[in-house]
Amino acid sequence: MTAPLVFLPGWCLGRGPLNATVEAKKGQIFDLPGYGETPLIRDFTAAADAIAARLTPGTTLAGWSLGAQLALAVAARHPAKVGQLVLVAGTASFIQRDGWPQAMPPAVLAEFTASVAADVEAVLPRFVGNFNRGDARARAVTVDLLKLADPRPASETLLTGLHWLRDVDLRELAPQVQAPTLLIHGAADPLMPLAAAEALATLIPGARLAVLDGCAHAPFLSRPDDFHAALCSFLHE
Numbered sequence: 001m002t003a004p005l006v007f008l009p010g011w012c013l014g015r016g017p018l019n020a021t022v023e024a025k026k027g028q029i030f031d032l033p034g035y036g037e038t039p040l041i042r043d044f045t046a047a048a049d050a051i052a053a054r055l056t057p058g059t060t061l062a063g064w065s066l067g068a069q070l071a072l073a074v075a076a077r078h079p080a081k082v083g084q085l086v087l088v089a090g091t092a093s094f095i096q097r098d099g100w101p102q103a104m105p106p107a108v109l110a111e112f113t114a115s116v117a118a119d120v121e122a123v124l125p126r127f128v129g130n131f132n133r134g135d136a137r138a139r140a141v142t143v144d145l146l147k148l149a150d151p152r153p154a155s156e157t158l159l160t161g162l163h164w165l166r167d168v169d170l171r172e173l174a175p176q177v178q179a180p181t182l183l184i185h186g187a188a189d190p191l192m193p194l195a196a197a198e199a200l201a202t203l204i205p206g207a208r209l210a211v212l213d214g215c216a217h218a219p220f221l222s223r224p225d226d227f228h229a230a231l232c233s234f235l236h237e
Contacts, residue, residue, distance in 0.1 A: 003083050005060045005235070006030055008051065008067030010089075011161045012124065014150025018064065021220045024228065025235075030054065032067065034157030035150070044164045048073035055081040060235060061179075062086035065192065065217065066161055069094075069168060072204075075181075076173040085181040085204075086231065089189055089217050091196040092174055092203065094165040102195035106166065113162045120152055134188030135216035144221050174203035181207040182234040184227060186215030208234075 005027030009015050014036070015022075015029040022029050033047045034040035041047040052074045055061065061082045063071030068090030075082040096103045115123045128145050132138040152158070181204045185197040194211065201209040210230040215222045 003058050003060050004028070004056050005062065006055065008032060008061070008063035008071050009035070010065030010067050011165070012120070012149070012152065012158055013128075013145060014153070016148040016150045017145050017218065017221065019148070021224070021227070025231070027060075027062075032070070032161070034160060035153045040154075040157050040160060042160050044070075044168050045073065045077075048077060052078035052081050057081055058083035060084040060086070062088065062231075063090065064088040064220075065090070066165065069164070069170060072170055072177065073173060075179050076170075076176040079176075079178040082179045084235065085177060085179045086234065087181065087183045087197075087200070088219065089185060089192050089197075090183060090200060091192045092170040092200045093168070093196075094192070097169060100169075100171070100196075100199070102193045102199060104191070109162065109166055113159065113166075116158055116162065117155065120155070120158060124149075124152075131189075131191040131217040132222075133190045133216060135186065135218075135222050136214035137222050138216065141216070141218055141222050145218060171203060174200060175205065177204045177207075180234075182230070183207060183209045184219055184230055185209060185211055186217060186219045186222065187211050187213045188215060189217045191217045210234075 031038040061071045068087040075085045093100045095106045129142045132142045201207045212219045220227045
C-alpha cells in the first residue's frame with residue numbers, strides 16, 4: 001500500500017500554486033494554520049504538533065518554504081508519523097543568526113513585516129517577483145504564482161507566519177529527523193539561498209539535495225518536469 005502524500009504550502013499564497021503538482025502525485029494539501037478552514041495557531045511548535053496529529057503513521061510529508069520548516073519540525077518531533085520527508089526551498093533559519101549567515105538580514109524581514117501589516121495586496125506582487133529573481137522563467141513564474149494564489153488569509157495569520165520566520169531556528173531539531181529526506185532547491189533561490197539548503201542537508205542524517213539550475217524559489221512551477229522527476233525518483237525508492 002502506497003503511503004499517503006501530504007504537502008504543506010508556503011506563506012501567504014496558500015494551496016493554489018501547489019494544486020497541479022499535488023494532484024499529479026495523487027496527494028493532498030493541508031492548509032497551514034489560519035488558512036482556509038484551519039484555525040490559527042500562534043505557536044510554531046504547537047502548529048507542527050497539530051499537523052502531526054492529523055497525519056497517518058508513515059506519511060510522506062512535503063513542504064514548500066515556510067511549509068518546509070513546519071514539515072521538518074513535524075518529522076523531527078513525530079518520527080512515527082513521517083516515512084519520507086521532502087523539503088522544497090527549505091531552510092533551518094529564514095534570517096541570519098550566529099553561525100548561519102546564508103539567510104535574510106533580520107532588518108529586511110522587519111521592514112517587510114511592517115509593509116505587510118500596512119497593505120499586503122500592494123506588497124505581494126513585489127514579494128513574489130523578488131523571490132523569482134534569477135529564475136530563467138522569472139516573469140512567467142511570477143505571473144503564474146500571483147494568478148494561482150488563494151485569497152489572502154487574515155492579517156493576523158500572515159503576521160504570525162512572518163513572526164515564525166523571524167523566531168524559528170531548526171538547527172537543533174534537524175539532526176533528530178529519522179525519515180529519508182530529499183531537499184529540492186533552486187540554484188538561484190534568492191529567498192532561501194542554496195547555501196542554506198546545503199547546510200541543512202548536512203544537519204539531517206542521510207539527506208540528499210537535488211539542485212535545479214536556473215531556478216529560484218518555486219521549482220515546481222519553474223522546472224516542473226525536473227521537479228517531478230526528482231520527486232518521483234525519491235518516492236519510489
